[in-house]
Amino acid sequence: MDMGEARDRGLVLLGCGKMGSAMLSGWLDGGLPAQSVWVIDPYPSDWLKGRGVHLNEKMPSDPAIVLIAVKPQMMAEALPQISEYGGGRTLFVSVAAGTTIDSYERILGKAAPVVRAMPNTPAAIGRGITAITGNARTDERHMALAEALLSAVGQVVRLEGEHQMDAVTAVSGSGPAYVFHLIEALAAAGEAEGLPADLALRLSRATVAGAGALAEAAEEDPGQLRVNVTSPGGTTAAALDILMDERRGFPALLKDAVHAAAERGRELGK
Template identity: 70%
Template sequence: MNLDMINRRGLVLLGCGKMGSAMLEGWLGQGLRPEATWVIDPHPSDWLKGVAANGLTLNDGMPDAPAVVLIAVKPQMMGAALPQIAGFGGGDTLIVTVAAGTTIATYEAAFGAGTHIVRAMPNTPAAVGRGITAITGNAVTTPADLDLAEALLSAVGQVVRLEGEHQMDAVTAVSGSGPAYVFHLIEALAAAGEAEGLPAELAMQLARATVTGAGELAHRAPETAEQLRINVTSPGGTTAAALSVLMEPDTGFPALLRRAVKAAADRGRSLGK
């Protein structure tokens, strides 16, 4: 990532919780200068205070016209947070937001319709550099703006571009909330192992290793997920017996996940109103 412009003009990070910290750590590792970074966070972590000791500006003023302002506060804190940075609207500062459920229209109301705004939806595996983030911009966003946002967000994983904001609720329901579904799968798989007679600790060890290992295989393998499933399923075997339950059209995974993802997407739509 070319950080020359950001190191020259500065970057403001509003909110430095788990997601903000993961991104900031990635940027610093790729060459962002602490002296070119301003962070606003009412409850800074010890790690952030340590970075501030090396030149980052923490809760003390801001540059006049930073290259990027990245908003990483929780949606319920948005009303109090946005006025602190409203003055950056209308210029050539790029506003990037990773807050869930807050629409571009909300930011345009705060910053002005002429402000370049990119809305992004990352997910929690960003904390280990394995996230995936979807981005979309408002009407005045340029290709260069999207390139800059993608370069910043790629510090914590993959980045995809959407056709428009209308796809954001579905993205939130699949990848934004999706890690929780996987964690619950681990819980449920471990509980099922216990029900078959395994000690709780062993069942959880097996479930965690199985899900994380299968995920890594899906990440590395050239085959599709469907083919990987077929590869491990012998006709008439134990896996086939389990899949006959999991793939049952009305009560199995497909129907259950359709309902779950729809519920999450519907909730995202209601939060955005």
């Protein structure tokens, strides 16, 4: 199974909100013909209407892939539309948060290959990272195809199994919100030190974005990058004495925050 098969047999996108739109844009830019894509969405955007895809039309009889990108609360209504494809020839890839593989197997059947994926919001600008795991019916061809599809919006990593998905959700899925809050808090701290609010926000946004890009591009690990910019007895060291405090600094705070997110994910998945 490869993208050629998706071109020939068709790809169904169930739900086309922000994440679905980002992926569709990546596929089309990558050369997948619009006429090979069927999109089912009750409230299509103007952008989607202009893509040339089959929009809310009769679906193909034997699609290579169905990608599920509907909101969890819409799942019960949406899944019966694709249950006929559960015989084993169609790969199902889900980017819907919180819905377990077992939930899909109950509706699609045990013969259906299912890949569950957890992307994050930087996918909207092609800078996401997505973790994937498959059920017992997936093989290397299925996993490679899922990687190819999801790489349209950023990096892709494979998990050992679905048991790691709640931790991934807590780190990379929810993680962008932690970074956005860091920008907010850093700007507020700058304002408290006498900077105008707009300047403090501009400095904070650019600093966090630039440091993240440097961390991704540099050969050194983040710990070494931190050491590189920390002169003994200097201003950065004074701040890090507080931020790296074992009781009230980043390490303890983030460990508690990520644990709380993971635990909530486990509760919602029951």
